[in-house]
Amino acid sequence: MDLTLLYRGPLASCDYDCPYCPFAKRRDSRAALTADRAALERFAHWAAERREDRLRILFTPWGEGLVRSWYRRALVELSRLPHVERVAIQTNLSCRTEWLDEADPDTVALWCTYHPGQTPYERFLGKCRALAARGIRFSVGIVGLPGHLAAARRLRAELPAGVYLWVNAAEGHTYTDEEAGDWTALDPLFPYSRHPHRSAGLPCRTGESVVSVDGDGTVRRCHFVRAELGNLYDGSYRAALRPRSCPLAVCDCHIGYVHLETLPLYDVFAGGVLERIPAGPPGAPTGA
Template identity: 45%
Template sequence: MKAVLYYRGAMSSCNYDCPYCPFSKTKDSKETLAKDKQQLHAFMEWVREQGAAGHQLSIFFNPYGEALVHRWYRDAMIELSHMTHVKKVAVQTNLSVKLDWTQQLAKDKAAFWVTYHPGQTGQEQFLSQCKKLYEQGISFSVGSVGIRSAFDAIAQLRKLLPEDVYLWVNAYKDRKAYYSEEEIAYLTQIDPHFGLNVPDYDSIGKPCGAGANVFYVQGAGIVKRCYSDRRVIGHLYRDGLEGLAAERACGMKKCGCYIGYIHMPELGLERVYGDRLLERIPAGFAR
């Protein structure tokens, strides 16, 4: 079967301390990092075995923190990108690490979901990192949280990035009705698909790929239907994809997270993103 796996291990720390992010306030112990490394090694061993089972996998690393500061995630991305049964490997990252290792990636399979955090990194340094990916021909999108204090920095970044690099803006949802109509229009000029991220979609009882061909894997192998709809549906290493896969309607009233609602078929977002849905690159921006 064809399956999308979101993977999140034990680590929950970041080298940034963004005020709006709960994961920037923690520092993992050596024991936690050792556990995270062991969990990823177990996941990689499972992935290696799936080719013989006839599965085609797309894998997205979206940890509670910054993964690429740890070598085991960089090594995993390189290896996964060269596996014949892995269609795609992507990672959510602030792009703060050295990028010499990216030359070892299979560039037709690797992708980066890059987050820009004004105040945590200089714009010139951040653009330099993006330029390295761009010159290597590695697919990536760039995005930022649309808090008002970041509006000017996000607009400036859009002007400085190559036109064929998509810049998305995540709607800030910690405060209800945060944006005025004028602010939504302003951010839509920067991100033409910003309007897709503003609403929380009615989802309870509705079909979704989550749990059918999209799985949210915790480091120990526990699989949840979705990170928001936290029902545990099984164990990756015990049940396998065949034992996990089943049509499951959403149990949450609303879905407002990109990695969740993109798998709701009624929204038809494959018409916007094509085969770059996972890494959030609209079809018109594909390089």
């Protein structure tokens, strides 16, 4: 079986205080952290044992995972397995980077977000340069708020030339064409993020070759559709995998709409869908 898994355990704590995030500066109790660690280790053990499958794994924690040793260890160990094609995580990059020396750089990857005001710019840029020096695959992004434009321009000018800088449209923000043009000049793929994508009744890879998994092993087609397909650990989800159309009116998150078959994003991000790295220089989309 060829399968992409989006894993999100119970972790909901973060070391940043971003005003646009409901999990900012949230603290998990010791019991919650213990439960998250146990859930992640169970998932990583399951993935390690699926030697007959071809797996791609993206960790999408509500909080910041890489400040926790069990996430770093899982990425290292999973990256070394021959049947794991890619293992990646969304991160604010507040963690140290030396641990990546133990990972397979051909398999591990990071989806990094810069949050102005939460960490010194030079510190974040320095960590990006450290990743590049280690040969780690990574993308860097920013939320497209007006106050972030100068920082985004500086990032684009100072990041290594081959690093893709993506821009997420800010939730609830309406962009004028002029504003959208400023962001598109930095990220030619920004038009895909600017507006939600109509998805109702359209074919999507989620539920067939892509699934979402929570800390209990409950499998859903994606993070945004709550209907359950079964459980990862008893194998009941496998019989439910099949081509599906989307039941929602629109899809407005990259980790969702990237899997829509009506969009060309699997070609745009060929080989880098999970870590959001285009296969080549991104070009401005038409009809996005």
